[in-house]
Amino acid sequence: MGVQDEDTAPARTDFPVFCYEFEYAFSMQLRYNYRLDPWPQHRIAFGKAFGCARVVFNDALAARETAHQAGLPYLTDAELSTRLTAVKKSPERAWLTEVSAVVLQQALADLNAAYRNFFDSLTGSRKGPKMAKPRFRSRKDHRQAIRFTANARFKLLPNGRLRLPKIGDVPVRWSRPLPSEPSSVTIVKDSAGRYFASFVIETDAGTLPEATPAVGIDLGLRHFAVLSDGRKIAAPQFLRRAEKLLQRRQRDLSRKQEGSKNRDKARLKVARAHARVGDARRDFHHQLSTALIRDNQAVAVEDLAVRGLARTRLAKSVHDAGWSGFVNMLEYKARRYGREFCRIGRYTPTSQTCSLCGVKDGPKPLHVRTWQCDACGAWLDRDINAAVNVAKAAGLAVTACRARVRPSPCGMARREEAGTHPKSLPEAA
Ligand SMILES: [Zn+2]
Numbered sequence: 001m002g003v004q005d006e007d008t009a010p011a012r013t014d015f016p017v018f019c020y021e022f023e024y025a026f027s028m029q030l031r032y033n034y035r036l037d038p039w040p041q042h043r044i045a046f047g048k049a050f051g052c053a054r055v056v057f058n059d060a061l062a063a064r065e066t067a068h069q070a071g072l073p074y075l076t077d078a079e080l081s082t083r084l085t086a087v088k089k090s091p092e093r094a095w096l097t098e099v100s101a102v103v104l105q106q107a108l109a110d111l112n113a114a115y116r117n118f119f120d121s122l123t124g125s126r127k128g129p130k131m132a133k134p135r136f137r138s139r140k141d142h143r144q145a146i147r148f149t150a151n152a153r154f155k156l157l158p159n160g161r162l163r164l165p166k167i168g169d170v171p172v173r174w175s176r177p178l179p180s181e182p183s184s185v186t187i188v189k190d191s192a193g194r195y196f197a198s199f200v201i202e203t204d205a206g207t208l209p210e211a212t213p214a215v216g217i218d219l220g221l222r223h224f225a226v227l228s229d230g231r232k233i234a235a236p237q238f239l240r241r242a243e244k245l246l247q248r249r250q251r252d253l254s255r256k257q258e259g260s261k262n263r264d265k266a267r268l269k270v271a272r273a274h275a276r277v278g279d280a281r282r283d284f285h286h287q288l289s290t291a292l293i294r295d296n297q298a299v300a301v302e303d304l305a306v307r308g309l310a311r312t313r314l315a316k317s318v319h320d321a322g323w324s325g326f327v328n329m330l331e332y333k334a335r336r337y338g339r340e341f342c343r344i345g346r347y348t349p350t351s352q353t354c355s356l357c358g359v360k361d362g363p364k365p366l367h368v369r370t371w372q373c374d375a376c377g378a379w380l381d382r383d384i385n386a387a388v389n390v391a392k393a394a395g396l397a398v399t400a401c402r403a404r405v406r407p408s409p410c411g412m413a414r415r416e417e418a419g420t421h422p423k424s425l426p427e428a429a
Contacts, residue, residue, distance in 0.1 A: 216391025
């Protein structure tokens with residue numbers, strides 16, 4: 001079936017969000033996301049369901065916190081479930097029966113999963129970044145989500161609508177067909193007020209025809225990615241256009257008076273522009289990662305210290321580039337299609353080593369884009385050299401010839417002559 005499913009992301013069963021920034025755990029589940037066009041009555045029903053799920057989640061969280069503070073034992077998942085059944089019969093929470101029981105049970109399941117992740121990350125039995133303690137949900141959260149599992153009997157109707165219990169038949173924009181029966185669907189409302197249905201599909205790991213090439217990837221800010229075969233990939237026009245629009249919207253917002261109607265309007269426009277940037281970036285990441293996995297048998301990428309960089313003055317650019325989402329896409333697509341995927345430790349000195357002869361000649365300031373290796377005399381392009389080193393560190397057989405540059409006495413080299421690093425000075429031909 002190929003790799004045409006451009007917007008699939010692995011499902012995180014532990015987190016009900018429309019999200020690509022998942023951690024390192026993978027399953028052979030994929031998410032298929034579609035935009036919804038709910039009618040006004042659907043929006044009202046969704047609003048009610050989001051609210052009820054939030055109340056159930058927060059009540060259960062409060063119950064656990066209270067028990068903890070009182071020194072009582074941890075409330076088990078089963079106890080929370082029993083409490084929920086009881087509380088639905090009480091007059092002050094009777095309105096909980098107006099939404100699907102599955103939605104409420106899934107809200108509890110989310111809380112339980114969040115606690116498990118938190119405990120597991122405390123004991124170190126969970127890979128990836130440390131997880132925070134579950135937090136109370138708010139109606140002001142940018143993302144509202146509810147989940148229907150198969151036993152909620154949601155249904156894909158022949159007329160293309162999605163039937164959700166106690167919500168109705170919601171129109172779906174089917175951008176492509178679902179490959180098989182989904183096991184669950186999460187409904188998400190984002191900060192721009194858009195609704196999405198995110199279906200989870202269980203898949204067998206499909207494989208692509210064998211491909212021989214291997215590629216090393218160096219992610220950067222100057223170019224989004226530089227490949228060991230010498231290709232440099234900049235962020236595409238549509239992404240830059242979306243970013244320009246976002247900047248303009250933000251400027252507009254900052255000029256509006258606090259508390260005014262116009263400010264609210266401008267804020268919504270900012271949220272929409274943000275959503276557009278996010279979509280454009282995701283599209284770009286999907287296209288590039290799909291092409292890389294399709295064309296190469298093995299892919300190596302530097303495990304970036306994104307968290308470290310995010311605290312520096314480069315933070316905004318680092319966040320904008322969205323590297324971690326991209327690397328995760330590469331990883332799950334590689335798994336899915338039987339390709340080799342390697343992450344190279346972030347302490348591998350990829351820019352300090354000559355990719356031709358392997359001699360390490362120390363760090364170079366960022367402005368040095370090309371330099372000459374003392375040992376073998378080759379002129380090296382900083383980014384391509386790094387990409388080749390990434391591939392080599394992963395044990396991939398790639399040729400280093402593209403890392404070589406012809407020193408030019410004009411153009412790029414001129415600017416570097418102003419640098420303080422003597423090695424960056426190309427000798428006049
Ligand atoms: Zn060398």
